[in-house]
Amino acid sequence: MSFFELGSAKKSELKDFYDVTIIGGGPGGITAGIYAVQAGLNPLIIEKALDGGQMNNTQTVENWTGFASISGMELSEKMAEHAREFDVSFTYAEVVDIDGEGQNKEVILDNGKKIKSRVIVVATGSNPRKLGVMGEEDFKGRGISYCATCDGHFFADKHIAVIGGGNSALDESLYLSKMVRKITIVQNLPKLTADKLLQKKLNDTGKVEYIYSSVLDSVEGDSQVRKINIKNVDSGEITSLEVDGIFVFIGLIPNTQFLKGKLEMNGFGYIKTDDFMETKTKGVYAIGDVREKEVRQIVTAAADGAIAIYHAARNYFSE
């Protein structure tokens, strides 16, 4: 990132009504915004933090076609810039409620503002999953973190544990390896699930140790995390490891808490849609990571956005 970022200062003046309200400014939401303008519609994107959403926490993206390697933050900026070129409106707030029934839909923001629209696109993505182990809540903000770019600096030259062995765990470890002394990766499976290329890059740092087939059992410490207890999933044996901090990347949970009872979801909280991304509530769509589907990638989120708007434009704005 550059030394100065404008972020949410680039908000548009807010109107009362839009053709399409898009909740979430990640790759799905931004793409939906662009397609909406191209279909002659007036869209608003509501983002709670930064343009690009979770992409901002990804150090390197190497599977967005056209860029062999690009930082998640740079790709975020490029996407948002693209949307602004096409006059997509952006505002920055957290959505606390929606009314998706009927022709005039409404989205309610945490600052009390209400926005009406004909169509709502839910593109709220997901948030890091918590461990649910003893000590986790007590040590949140005292050595347990879910965001490497936010908190990595606090662990300069320290020994940290990273929980998880998937792509996000290794990508974030690669970022952390630039500042910490040592990383111990604790993975519940007998092997890592991250891409091979990423595994090699991380090994090349020479700072990483792996503990396989193990899960975090509990966290101990005083004003800060001092020790973790790790349980082997086969033998049940518990071993202790002294660490200064813990970074948790064990997958994601969909940001759908505010939609409970409003839209149909599966048991994990992912929103169910048809092939055109429409939910059972007419005129309400769900796209990207928040939707029940197999592959959650930047490129599939963007594709969802295009499909949803294509369908919405023909079904709700054709007259």
Place this chain on the structure above:
Amino acid sequence: MAKLLPDNITKQVKEVFSSMEGSVKALLFKSEKNCDYCSTAEQMLQELSEIEGKISYEVHDLASETAAKYGIELAPSMVLLNPEGDDKGVRFLGIPAGHEFGTLLQDIVSFSKGAISDLSKDSIKRIETINSPVDIKVFVTTTCPYCPKAVLTAHNIAMVNKNITAYMVEANEFQEMSKKFGVSSVPQIVINDKVTFVGAYPEGQFVDQVMKAI
């Protein structure tokens, strides 16, 4: 001296400032010793004032009476004043760079309109009832994507009630203070040195925490 703000950023800043109404003054507090970012902060304000004539700034020493008047004890720090010259309790401890630069710009625009809080009527009503001093510290790092939301909420809470002062605190720059409050995740919010939480809470929940601290 080389320019701090690259051309593309300058262009975007101009656009943001196009909605400014009145003039805004920033007070910058510097110290000669142990201040890596004092000159950078001054240059940043210098360049912002060149981009937009409605922005001006004054430089004061940490040992000055003005610093004492505004309760500033660390450098670099910034206080914003609205067109009437009113202090609304909005403070930056450390340079608002990285993602916090956007926070500063938004605060400047809202100060140009008198620093009227952007919060919901409901939140404003609750905050107006506070009649004892409240001090809100929002610890941030400039690489944290969720931090600007927390700082903006705190600053908008301060704008409602003159009893409230809200600080952005750059945690890397002021490590002693961060250590004192055990900061290892950002945003970490500390209200009246007793209520602490981590994360960019939605407005209503943030206000709940403020009410709890009184």
